[in-house]
Structures are given as structure tokens and as C-alpha cells.
Amino acid sequence: MISMFLVIGILNVVTILLCLYRAAVGPGVFNRVAAVNVIGTKTVVLLVIMGYIFERPLFVDIPLLYAMLNFIGTLVFAKYLERGELCSW
Amino acid sequence: MSRGEKGFGIIVTFCIMFLFWLILSEFFDAFHLIMGGICSAIVTLISHGLLVKGKSQKMLPKFLRLLFYIPWQLWQIVLANVDVAYRVLHPKMPIDPRIIEFETSLRGDFALATLANSITLTPGTITIFVEPGKGKFWVHALAREPADAHLVDKTMQRKVAHVFMECNGPSMGKNR
């Protein structure tokens, strides 16, 4: 079963490389922000699967934390792009 | 907010924070429980106004109806994801995007947020903008069939209005 997880992990890395093309080319900043958000989501899945490859299922705290960080980072970026400033003091 | 509502908010926030502490740490001895209680109390004192905004009527039936709404929602997500997969893999890519605008009769914050999340999760539509005073939604649709499902059928609006117990009167919408 561990070999099945290895195959899924490698396919995940291939998917992330496909998304990197859009992050590099993408005309304008919005395409790049969207691509980075997608790469973050796929990284969360990769981390969970790596926890099971190394047979330490208690690893799942770290992807949980990274999912929250990715979400908040994308929200802050979107707010800055919409208004031109982060807070109006 | 009156003092009764504030107290209710504080107690609910403390219970939720302590529940998360218990789930995330797997030790149930006295030392860790007391540490959890102290940390949850500090977090609750700082930010009790953010999570719960006072009492609203009939919370328990609304919560139960929300639990029954979720399986129908999951089935719609699976169906519509298969539709988007077909559109992506087809060599001619049959898409015809447009922006539609419609009004609903939902007014509560949580009801509007649930409908916006459901619209964004069902593939074929993305919520662009919500006006909370009049309940207007601007939605970007991928083709004509998902757009019609929201303008003509209005199944999702009726279900969310049923969950949050708001009456769903006549509403209009137009293509742009």
C-alpha cells in the first residue's frame, strides 16, 4: 500500500509543476495569485500523503496549519489588490 | 447587545475553543485540561464578539435543517463536477460564459453567506458580488444550463430559505 501512496505523491508533484506554468506566464497579477492559491491547496494534500508514506499518521497537524495559512494569505492578497492598501489608518 | 446576549456569546465561544483544544491535543490528564481551560479563557476574553453575534430565535431547528441540507448539496457538487470535467476534456470546449444578476429574499448574514458558498461550490457558477441590503447576487456562469438552474428553477434559493426559515417571495433576474 505504501507504493500506491508513492505513486499518488509523484502524480501530485506533476500536477503542481503543471500549475507552475500558469504562475510563471499568466498575463497580469490575478492569474498568478490564483495559481499560487491552487499550488498551496495541492501542497496540503501532498503533506497528508507524505505523513502516511513515512508511517507517522500524527503528522496531520502540519497540513492543517498550512491550509489555514494559505487561506489567510490569499485573503490578504485579494484585499490589497482590491483597495490598494491594507488598512485605512 | 444586552448583557444576556453577551453572556451567551462568551459561553458558546469558550465551549467551541475548549472543544478544539480537546480534539487537537490527545492528552486527557489534569495538567493539560487546566492549561486548555486557561488558554481558551484568554482567547474568549479577547475576541468573544467575533464568532457569535448574540442569540437568534429557534437556533436548534435551523441547525438540524442545515445538517439535512448538506447531503443534498454534496450530491449536487459531485454531479456538477462531472459536468465541468466533460467540458474541460472535450476537444471543442463548449463554454459560453456570461454574468447574471438576480435578487433573493434572504436577509440574514449567515443565510447569504451559505447561499454564496453553495453557489461557488456548485461548478458552473461563481459568486462575484453580494449586496446585503437588498439580497442581490451577481454571478458568473460558465454556460447556459447552470445559469438557467439559478434564474429559472431557483431550487437552491428555495432550499436555503427553507433552512433559515425566511419566506421566499417572487424574485426577478436578468441576463447581462
Added chain:
Amino acid sequence: MLLVNAIVTIFLATGMFFMFIGAIGLLRFPDFYTRLHATGKCDTLGEGLIIVGLIIYHLFHYPGTSLVTVKLLFLIIFIFIANPTAIHAIVKAAYRRGFKPWRCGEGRR
């Protein structure tokens, strides 16, 4: 045990298929809004399926520690709420800045 392995493999393979659809949609579609249609949602469903498969695997291979299952369930719920909200935030920012949507028959952007 063989049946459990087969079920977990089916869930993982289906989830991976949907993630591939998401990445291919990001490359193929002609406009910013349509790309987010493909990615934001197929990604979320694919992740949900993969993590459900891992929950089933964990319940049968590590019978002692069942609190990890609750953590994985919380991860699924969080992703189902947070991913569409992030997509909506990006789309709203782009709409306010004047990005026009693509119509049938125009060139790629």
C-alpha cells in the same frame, strides 16, 4: 484487508483524476474567470475524496489512535468552507478592478 485496500485505491484514484482535471483546466481555458471555475471546485472535491480514502485507510491499519480521524474530518470541513471563500475574494477583487469577462468568439487572454 484486500477489500479495504481496493476501496482506498478507488477513492485515491478518483481524487487524483479530479485534481488533474483542475490543473488541465487552469492551462486550457481562455480567460481568468473560466480558469477559476475549473480549478477552484474540482480541486476541492478531489481533495475531499483523497482525504476520505485516507480516513478509511487509517481506521483499518492504525486501530488505536482514532482522534486523527476527527482531525482529518475537520480538515475536510475547513477546506470545503475556505477554498470557495478564497476564490470569491480573488474574483471580487478582479471584478472591482475592471477585468472584463470573455465572450464567445474572442481571442485568448
